[in-house]
Amino acid sequence: QKEVEQNSGPLSVPEGAIASLNCTYSDRGSQSFFWYRQYSGKSPELIMSIYSNGDKEDGRFTAQLNKASQYVSLLIRDSQPSDSATYLCASDADDMRFGAGTRLTVKP
Amino acid sequence: DAEITQSPRHKITETGRQVTLACHQTWNHNNMFWYRQDLGHGLRLIHYSYGVQDTNKGEVSDGYSVSRSNTEDLPLTLESAASSQTSVYFCASSEKPRGTGELFFGEGSRLTVL
Numbered sequence: 001q002k003e004v005e006q007n008s009g010p011l012s013v014p015e016g017a018i019a020s021l022n023c024t025y026s027d028r029g030s031q032s033f034f035w036y037r038q039y040s041g042k043s044p045e046l047i048m049s050i051y052s053n054g055d056k057e058d059g060r061f062t063a064q065l066n067k068a069s070q071y072v073s074l075l076i077r078d079s080q081p082s083d084s085a086t087y088l089c090a091s092d093a094d095d096m097r098f099g100a101g102t103r104l105t106v107k108p
Numbered sequence: 109d110a111e112i113t114q115s116p117r118h119k120i121t122e123t124g125r126q127v128t129l130a131c132h133q134t135w136n137h138n139n140m141f142w143y144r145q146d147l148g149h150g151l152r153l154i155h156y157s158y159g160v161q162d163t164n165k166g167e168v169s170d171g172y173s174v175s176r177s178n179t180e181d182l183p184l185t186l187e188s189a190a191s192s193q194t195s196v197y198f199c200a201s202s203e204k205p206r207g208t209g210e211l212f213f214g215e216g217s218r219l220t221v222l
Binding site for chain 1: 141143148149150151152153156164166167198202210211213214215216
């Protein structure tokens with residue numbers, strides 16, 4: 001069974017803090033990893049993708065991948081109330097599997 | 109602008125009835141996916157297709173079927189709806205093969221089975 005696990009949360013951080021979201025995967029054949037953001041009542045939208053070990057930065061977002069540990073994380077710097085959403089981790093092998101999501105609340 | 113649309117957006121049906129959820133994309137993507145989303149389970153893959161006449165079962169395919177007769181459409185059919193199939197259903201498409209690229213999601217279809 002190809003599993004993607006996320007820390008269940010919910011996660012609450014104050015405005016301006018760093019939010020750290022974590023994800024592990026079981027299929028060593030997975031090559032690509034994605035973070036999607038989903039606002040309440042809306043559909044998911046891609047915010048980050050990462051394919052190689054190490055860090056990838058895009059604005060306030062940093063994705064980290066460690067294939068040896070089968071671990072992916074997303075850091076959100078200077079968190080804003082508009083970042084409050086559910087964050088879904090996904091990996092591909094033969095298909096695209098998602099974790100259960102972590103609900104993030106950023107308090108003003 | 110290219111888009112992916114689902115219909116109906118909301119549906120209430122009774123146990124045992126057949127239900128079809130439509131998904132239409134104008135991206136001209138070969139890859140299309142159906143997911144269901146339930147509280148605490150995230151998105152679970154039901155069926156997917158990598159091209160016309162190609163369909164594959166996902167992790168929760170029992171009770172569902174799909175067919176792919178053209179590039180634009182992947183309808184999802186519940187042959188005999190069950191209360192356990194009450195959920196929000198998302199259709200998605202992608203350009204790159206085998207899940208290596210971004211998924212574009214429809215707005216979702218909320219199905220209630222009474």
